[in-house]
Amino acid sequence: MNGAVIVAGGSGERFGDSRGKQLALVGGKSVLAHTVEAFERCEAVDAIVVVAHPDRVDEYRKAVVGAEGMGKVVAVVAGGETRRASVAAGLAALPMPCESVAIHDGARAAVAVETIAEGFLVLREHPGVDGVVVGHPSFDTIKEVDPEGRVVSTPDRSHLWIAQTPQTFRTDALLRAHRAAAVEGFEGTDDAVLVERAGGSVRMLEGPRWNLKVTVREDLDVLAALLRARGGEATDD
Numbered sequence: 366m367n368g369a370v371i372v373a374g375g376s377g378e379r380f381g382d383s384r385g386k387q388l389a390l391v392g393g394k395s396v397l398a399h400t401v402e403a404f405e406r407c408e409a410v411d412a413i414v415v416v417a418h419p420d421r422v423d424e425y426r427k428a429v430v431g432a433e434g435m436g437k438v439v440a441v442v443a444g445g446e447t448r449r450a451s452v453a454a455g456l457a458a459l460p461m462p463c464e465s466v467a468i469h470d471g472a473r474a475a476v477a478v479e480t481i482a483e484g485f486l487v488l489r490e491h492p493g494v495d496g497v498v499v500g501h502p503s504f505d506t507i508k509e510v511d512p513e514g515r516v517v518s519t520p521d522r523s524h525l526w527i528a529q530t531p532q533t534f535r536t537d538a539l540l541r542a543h544r545a546a547a548v549e550g551f552e553g554t555d556d557a558v559l560v561e562r563a564g565g566s567v568r569m570l571e572g573p574r575w576n577l578k579v580t581v582r583e584d585l586d587v588l589a590a591l592l593r594a595r596g597g598e599a600t601d602d
Contacts, residue, residue, distance in 0.1 A: 366411045367485055368463045368536070369404045370455030373397050373425060373471025374416045374444025385418070386472050386579045388428055391589050396579055399474035399592065401429045405437050407478045409485040410467070412439045416455040419443040449552050449559070453543050456536075465489075466539060467531040468556045472579040475591045476531065480572045484533030487570060495538040495565035498557045499572040500528045526569050529576050532556050538565050 373387045387397040394402075397415070404410050415438060417425035426441040440458040444451030452468055459466065465488050467481060484497045503525040509517040532555060542559040546552070553559050557567050575591050577584060 366460065366463050367409055368412045368414065368459040368466040369410050369469060369481075369531070370414050370416060370452060370459065370466060371397075371400060371404065371469050371471050372416045372444070372448065372451050372455065373400075374418050374448075374451040385421070386584075388421075388424060389579070389582075389585055391474070391585055392592060395428045396474045396585075396588070397425065397428050397471050398435075399588075400469065400471050400476065401435060401438065403474075403476050403478055404467075404469070404481060405435055407481040409482045410437060412460050412463070413437045414439060414455045414458045415441045415471070416444045416451045417441055447552050448554075449543065449546060449556075452556060453547070456540060456543065459536075463536045465533060466536045467533040468539075469531040470529075470578055473530055473576060474579060474588055475575055475577050475595075477573060477576075477595075480570075480576065481531055483570060484531055487568065488533060488535060491568070493566055494568050496532060496534040496557055496560045496567040497570050498528050498532045498555075498567060499530060499570050499576065500526045501571055501574055502526050528555060528557065528569075529572065529578070530555075534560060538563070 388395045404413050415429055422443050429435050430438050442454050442458045445454055465485055467484055480499055487497045503522045507520050507522055507525055511517050538560055542563040545563050546559045561567055579588055
């Protein structure tokens with residue numbers, strides 16, 4: 366069995382709306398519903414767990430479980446104080462045995478079904494790989510900047526990629542990495558770094574640049590345009 370944990374537990378402070386970005390409507394559906402729907406349509410995914418903000422579990426449950434055609438959602442659970450804790454809560458709710466699991470940002474609603482499936486395919490075809498991170502090469506110059514805004518260095522961008530989600534892992538490798546991080550008190554900014562620290566092998570998978578993560582309200586217009594361009598999946602409200 367393959368699972369998916371969709372992390373939607375953030376407070377969304379930068380979004381500037383008390384409803385939060387996950388429940389903001391695009392084409393008559395919430396951002397979160399668009400995200401979950403992509404995983405529903407992916408034949409490689411058997412079970413989905415949604416991780417919600419602890420104060421909004423019921424709202425998130427209505428947004429996804431109550432929506433038409435969301436039969437793969439097996440649980441909507443409360444997230445923790447950190448992203449790592451939220452992912453751990455989602456993993457704990459997955460039906461077992463689960464061979465591989467995709468971790469995805471709930472606000473990354475333009476994700477393609479093909480991108481989700483390819484992560485599982487890479488793991489199946491490469492037994493020595495523990496994780497697959499969707500992203501793309503950094504086409505922009507990257508500057509390292511100190512707290513005062515001064516440029517410290519300019520890394521060689523030919524070796525730099527922008528990491529996104531989904532990030533797909535062998536479940537046992539991800540669980541080991543999470544346990545080790547909890548013991549060490551290490552949080553990290555994504556799940557791949559936990560697996561890397563635990564000695565796992567992680568591979569990058571180039572995905573489309575339009576795999577947008579909704580962060581501010583202006584992103585909703587971009588998301589709506591992306592969904593329309595991919596076949597009329599969103600219409601103007």
